[in-house]
Amino acid sequence: MDWDKLRIFYAVADVGSLTRAGDRLNLSQSAVSRQVRALEESLNATLFHRHARGLLLTEQGELLFDAAKSMAKRLDAAAARIRDSEEELFGELRVTTTFGFGTLWLAPRLPKLYEEYPDLKIDLMLEERVLDLPMREADVAIRMKEPSQADLIRKRLMSVQMRLFASRRYLDREGVPADISEISNHRLVCQNPSSAQVAAGAVLVRKLIMHNPRSLLTMNSYFGVLQSVGHGLGIGVLPDYVTEDFPDLVHVLPKVVSSEVPVFLAYPEELRHSKRVSAFRDFVKNEIIQHRKQLRQLGKRWDMRKMHSMNATHAA
Numbered sequence: 001m002d003w004d005k006l007r008i009f010y011a012v013a014d015v016g017s018l019t020r021a022g023d024r025l026n027l028s029q030s031a032v033s034r035q036v037r038a039l040e041e042s043l044n045a046t047l048f049h050r051h052a053r054g055l056l057l058t059e060q061g062e063l064l065f066d067a068a069k070s071m072a073k074r075l076d077a078a079a080a081r082i083r084d085s086e087e088e089l090f091g092e093l094r095v096t097t098t099f100g101f102g103t104l105w106l107a108p109r110l111p112k113l114y115e116e117y118p119d120l121k122i123d124l125m126l127e128e129r130v131l132d133l134p135m136r137e138a139d140v141a142i143r144m145k146e147p148s149q150a151d152l153i154r155k156r157l158m159s160v161q162m163r164l165f166a167s168r169r170y171l172d173r174e175g176v177p178a179d180i181s182e183i184s185n186h187r188l189v190c191q192n193p194s195s196a197q198v199a200a201g202a203v204l205v206r207k208l209i210m211h212n213p214r215s216l217l218t219m220n221s222y223f224g225v226l227q228s229v230g231h232g233l234g235i236g237v238l239p240d241y242v243t244e245d246f247p248d249l250v251h252v253l254p255k256v257v258s259s260e261v262p263v264f265l266a267y268p269e270e271l272r273h274s275k276r277v278s279a280f281r282d283f284v285k286n287e288i289i290q291h292r293k294q295l296r297q298l299g300k301r302w303d304m305r306k307m308h309s310m311n312a313t314h315a316a
Contacts, residue, residue, distance in 0.1 A: 005039040008032055009047065010068040013061065016054045073136035092121040093276045097142040100197075100222035101263070102126040105241045105291075106142065106284075113283045120276065128196035133268050140267045140280055144198045147266045154266040155281070157288050160239045162201045162258035165249040170232040177235070180211055180256050187234030188213035195220040200258040205237055208256075244294040 011021040012032060022032045040047050047061035057065055097106060102124060110122065131137035134151050141147065147154055174186060190205045191197050195218075209216070217228060222238060226246065229236035235252060239261075243249060265284060271277045 002039065002042070005035050005042075006064075006068055008035040009039050009064065010072060012036055012048070012055065013057055013065045013068070016056070018055070070135060076136060091276055092123055093140065093280055094123040094125060094138045095140045095142070095280065096125040096127065096131045096138040098128055098144060099126040100239060101142060101144070101241075103223045104226065104239070104245070108245060109287050112287070113280070116283075117279055120279070122280075133266060136268070139271060139274075140265065140277055142263065142265050142284070144261050144263060146262060146264050149266075151269045152266045153269055153272060154264050155285075157263045157265050157284065158292070159260040159262055160198075160241055161260055162198075162204050162237050163240050163254075164235050164252045164256055165229055165238050165242070166235045166252050167230055167232045168248065168250055170229075170234065171250055171252070173232070177253055180208070180253060183208055183211040183213050183235070185214055187215035187217065188237070189217045189219075189225050189228045189234040190237040191222065191225065192218040192220060198261045200261050201237065201239075204256075204258040208237065241291065244291060 008021065008025060008027070011024050012018060015021050015024065018029045018032045018036075021027075022029045025032065036047065043060070043064075045060040046058050047064060048055040049058055095106075103126065107124065110124075113122075114120065125131065125138055130143065130147070131141065132149065133139075133141055133147070134149055142157070144160070146156075177183060177186060188208055190208070191201060193202045193205045193209070215234065217234060219225060219228075222242075225236045225238055226242060228234065229238065229249065230246065238249075243251065265281060267274075267277050267281070
């Protein structure tokens with residue numbers, strides 16, 4: 001098969017237009033059309049349905065496009081490895097993780113990575129859908145469960161639990177619940193149990209809703225929950241990693257907690273020697289170490305506050 005014709009076919013299929021494909025490839029529309037027709041003749045197959053509004057792939061065209069797409073991703077991976085310099089680090093690194101972890105934990109820490117590698121380009125893809133790393137939909141993934149895809153290098157980073165938090169302003173106004181049954185006296189702010197999230201979070205939310213909170217606000221984003229809780233709207237269900245960067249939040253009902261959620265970093269075996277991947281992996285590992293230290297210090301402060309509170313109660 002003629003690789004040049006396949007490259008042109010892939011561009012046309014990707015944008016659905018001869019004209020736009022020509023613009024991308026710096027070719028005239030007629031030249032693109034001739035190459036596509038020549039490819040169809042060589043395969044003895046029709047690859048496109050031609051309509052006034054554009055081009056649609058036939059069943060045979062879909063098969064060829066899927067194969068070409070896979071090849072393009074592997075070529076991109078090879079090119080990325082070739083571009084990795086012996087002495088400096090540059091280029092694009094595509095990182096995927098969940099919206100909550102990406103916005104609340106990872107993104108605030110990226111300035112440190114850019115300080116060390118100012119020429120690095122990060123494409124941060126935040127979504128709950130698990131992207132296909134072997135097919136190069138992303139280079140690195142941070143996921144809230146162990147990846148099941150084959151040919152991946154994976155490392156467990158830490159565990160996360162969902163806990164209850166509120167602002168001091170809200171608790172001063174509405175009171176601090178003594179046990180889970182007192183959720184009925186409060187507004188609960190949480191992710192909708194049916195929204196895309198870790199199973200442990202959904203289980204905890206359903207358990208809390210069974211206690212008939214006085215009012216309920218649900219959404220599909222931990223960032224939205226955090227903003228609402230920070231503005232004194234109610235008691236929120238949030239991952240415990242928010243405590244380090246948002247110390248003004250008050251941890252309530254410490255015994256009400258979800259099961260542990262493992263956090264894994266994974267990348268394709270073929271990127272084992274990529275300097276960009278190695279730099280990002282080491283950066284995340286170091287930040288996790290610092291995160292754990294901060295959590296231990298925060299836990300000690302919580303214990304001290306609890307002790308002072310108990311002493312004040314006995315004194316009274």
